[in-house]
Amino acid sequence: MRQSIYILLGVLFGIVMYKAEAASWFRIYEMFNFQSFHMFGFMATALAIGVTAFYFIKRSNAKDAKGQPISMAEKAKSVPRYLIGGILFGLGWALAGACPGPIFVLIGAGMYPMLIVAGFAILGTYLYGLIKDKLPH
Numbered sequence: 158m159r160q161s162i163y164i165l166l167g168v169l170f171g172i173v174m175y176k177a178e179a180a181s182w183f184r185i186y187e188m189f190n191f192q193s194f195h196m197f198g199f200m201a202t203a204l205a206i207g208v209t210a211f212y213f214i215k216r217s218n219a220k221d222a223k224g225q226p227i228s229m230a231e232k233a234k235s236v237p238r239y240l241i242g243g244i245l246f247g248l249g250w251a252l253a254g255a256c257p258g259p260i261f262v263l264i265g266a267g268m269y270p271m272l273i274v275a276g277f278a279i280l281g282t283y284l285y286g287l288i289k290d291k292l293p294h
Contacts, residue, residue: 159222171262180259180266189251238292249278 178184179199188196213219219227250256253274255263260278263271 163222170258171265174259174262175266180255180262182254185250185254249281253278 174180177199179196184193184196187193214227221227246256253260253271255271255274257278260271260275264275
């Protein structure tokens, strides 16, 4: 029963993204060309919600779906790590026309060529899992 809440929230998130045109290649193109504020506004709203949610998670000692406390451990910070990751993420976004969230929204909207993108996104995540311990921290 508890997992159905997460599925429902995921479906709701997908509907919001689709209706807000956040999964639209044209809106993403406008954003990268600084022709429209639409996507920047959408991301700013998501950032505000995320920051607020993290604040409340830290303050309330919230638990995950399995009842375990959510850990907010500090991560090591290094410029090359974030620079390389950001470049790879941006290149993937530019080539695919969508970041990870909209990939599944677009599949749900019937754009089945995005299944190829989703497959390679999952493959990339799997490969990262294999090599992450070998990468410099």
